[in-house]
Amino acid sequence: MSALARAHALTRLLADEATWRLLRADLAPVIVAVLDSHLGGEERRIDSEELYERIDVDLEELRAHGFELPGSARGYCAAWRTDGYLVRRPSEASRGETFELSPAALGAIRFLAQLAQPRQSVTESRLTSIARQLQQLAIDTDPDASRRLAQLYAQRDRIDAQIEAIAAGEETTLDASRGLERVRDILAQAEDIPSDFARVRAQFEDLNRELRARVVESDTAQRSVLDEIFRGVDLIADSDAGRSFSGFSSLVLDPEVGEAFDDDIRSVLEREFATSLTQQERRFLRRLLRTLKERSAEIHDVITSFARGLRRYVQSQDYQRDRVLRRELRAALAEGHAASTHIKPFHPTALRLDLAAVSLTSAGAVRLHDPSEHDASQEVVAHSAELASYEELRAMAxxxxxxxxxxxxxxxxxxxxxxxxxxxxxxxxxxxxxxxxxxxxxxxxxxxxxxxxxxxxxxxxxxxxxxxxxxxxxxxxxxxxxx
Known part of the structure; x- marks a missing residue:
């Protein structure tokens, strides 16, 4: 790709990708600090009103230290949602709404965290992990059975030799520095999990919108989506993203795998080198399997909700109404485009449009300002402090x-x-x-x-x-x- 083509591609990416917009925003340090402190930890979703209150407190403190932030928390959250940094969803526990970080915001926060605390990327454990995965991939995809058997026999010989060395007392355990290096490589990979789950959820939301659009736009000659839904086919679960997530979820929810996972984490945290981990790293490791299960269950609920909603949308014939509305809108746009060459948009017309509903407000809702309400009607009495009684304080306690x-x-x-x-x-x-x-x-x-x-x-x-x-x-x- 030439420099010109690359520049055009990156320009389009800048316009479409919220991660890049956040990184180059004027208030990027404030946005990342505020959002990460409230939504980047263990608490990933917060009621909107509670988030407004928390951010208002942060804004007061930031203004006191010289930051120019004239807006309110509600206004900033609305702007951040429009820019793609926040995702607003209806609350499952109440009639309100919740906010959570978008995949773009999670990616930006992760990128800046790596800049602030860069990790050593060229490590023995990372190279060993890559080599092991490549070797396993080569074995699993080799069509020649003899070569696969030869590689598996070589693996078995190496394992047998290691078993004999350990039995003879010749094999030593991994030293503390290399053990710490490996566990931190594992943590670096695991820290990408929140943004991965956010991207998976966004994929399913896009798939749900795409399927609904295909239902509305399909005509008599293109009834494949409708026919499959009427036959009971779960198009969301049967998609590439759905099958991929199903495999991941079944592995996470496997009791045997989960028990072995927890045992391995407990064993690692009991090692001597684990004392060099920070409290946050140790807590993250202990909660890793629980986090995986919780987020997997959340994505599974999303898939089920979308599948049921799509089936209900088709079986209730609601899509027929949307088709009629789409056809009328397209006809109106076509006529408007044809008329635009003869009539200007600001040309007055004699048409009268009666609204189906009008917002009404009562004059009684208007409250006049009364300055006397802020006047003190009684004289302010000053009370001098007296010596407190220990017995009275003890009785109150x-x-x-x-x-x-x-x-x-x-x-x-x-x-x-x-x-x-x-x-x-x-x-x-x-x-x-x-x-x-x-x-x-x-x-x-x-x-x-x-x-x-x-x-x-x-x-x-x-x-x-x-x-x-x-x-x-x-x-x-x-x-x-x-x-």
């Missing part, structure tokens, strides 16, 4: 919190007097001064520092109304001094 210091002291006193004791025995000798709160506090201490027994006991206490109450609770026995 006991009304809102469990006095664990008192409960711990009671248990330790009984242990010193007569040895091990249960929650019921503590309450019988040290009444519950806070009513049921004391009972709950003792049970919490017993569950945390006591010994649980396979039995129950009856406890009693008096509340503020001086009415005696009883309950059956599990037996927790205190055997040692509480901390």
């Amino acid at each position: 006991r009304e809102t919190e469990i006095d664990f210091d008192e409960l711990t002291r009671n248990v330790n006193d009984l242990l010193a007097e007569g040895g091990p004791c249960s929650v019921g025995e503590v309450l019988s000798r040290r009444p519950a001064t806070q009513g049921v709160a004391s009972v709950v506090g003792l049970l919490a201490l017993g569950a945390e520092q006591g010994v649980a027994e396979e039995a129950t006991e009856r406890v009693s206490w008096r509340g503020e109304d001086e009415v005696e109450r009883m309950a059956e609770v599990p037996v927790f026995r205190f055997t040692g001094r509480l901390l």
Whole structure:
């Protein structure tokens, strides 16, 4: 491709690709920082109103440090959605809407993160991984059975030699530096998963729109899509993207594979070199399988929803109405194009268009500004601070919190007097001064520092109304001094 053709292609890419637009935006540092802090972590989707509140707080702080941000969170989110950085979807839990990062925004954030903290790309583990995959691909695609057998026998010989070396004590484990290098290569690949899932969802959304358009645009001679849907064919699940995702999802949801995956992660995190990983890297590894399952289930729900919606759209004959509307719009556009050579767009016409619906507002909704509402009608009284009473503060604290210091002291006193004791025995000798709160506090201490027994006991206490109450609770026995 010549430089001119390449330049034209990149110019079109700049106009169409939101990732590039975000990277060259004037407010790119602010956009990436704000969106990544709220939507780039474990929380990938947030209700719109909650996101507005969070971003408004960020905007106040940014303005205080010299950033010129005259707009509001609502206005910026609307602009970012238009530019393709945010995706707005209806909320499944309420009647509102949610925001999440678009694949373009995820790609830009990932690119800038690699610029800020570049990873070592030329590593032994990465080359080994590529070589192993190439070797396996060559074996799996070789049509000559003899060559495939020879390669598999060579692999077996290498494995047998390694087994003998380990049995003889000659094979050493991987050193800490190389182990850390490999686990960070794995993390680098796994960090692309959120953007991969976002792209997969976008692919299915595009496929759903394409199939609906084909349903509307197909005529009598092109009824393949309609015929397949009427026969019950799931065109979304049977597409290339659907089959690819189905294979991935079945592997993730396989119990045996999942258990082995978790065991391997636990084993890696127990190694000595894993102590060099950051807390965020360790948490990411521990949650990796859970994240894969959650996002796979989400994509599966999207596929099911699109498939059902497409089938319902066809079987309910709603597409017939859209066909009529499309035909009328095209006819109107054709007539308008023909008339544009004779009549200017701003030429007045005698036509009158009656709207099907008119937005109505009541005059009572208008509220006049009353300056007197902001005037203080009473004299402001200044109160001087007084010395607080320790007893009053302690009484206020006991009304809102469990006095664990008192409960711990009671248990330790009984242990010193007569040895091990249960929650019921503590309450019988040290009444519950806070009513049921004391009972709950003792049970919490017993569950945390006591010994649980396979039995129950009856406890009693008096509340503020001086009415005696009883309950059956599990037996927790205190055997040692509480901390």
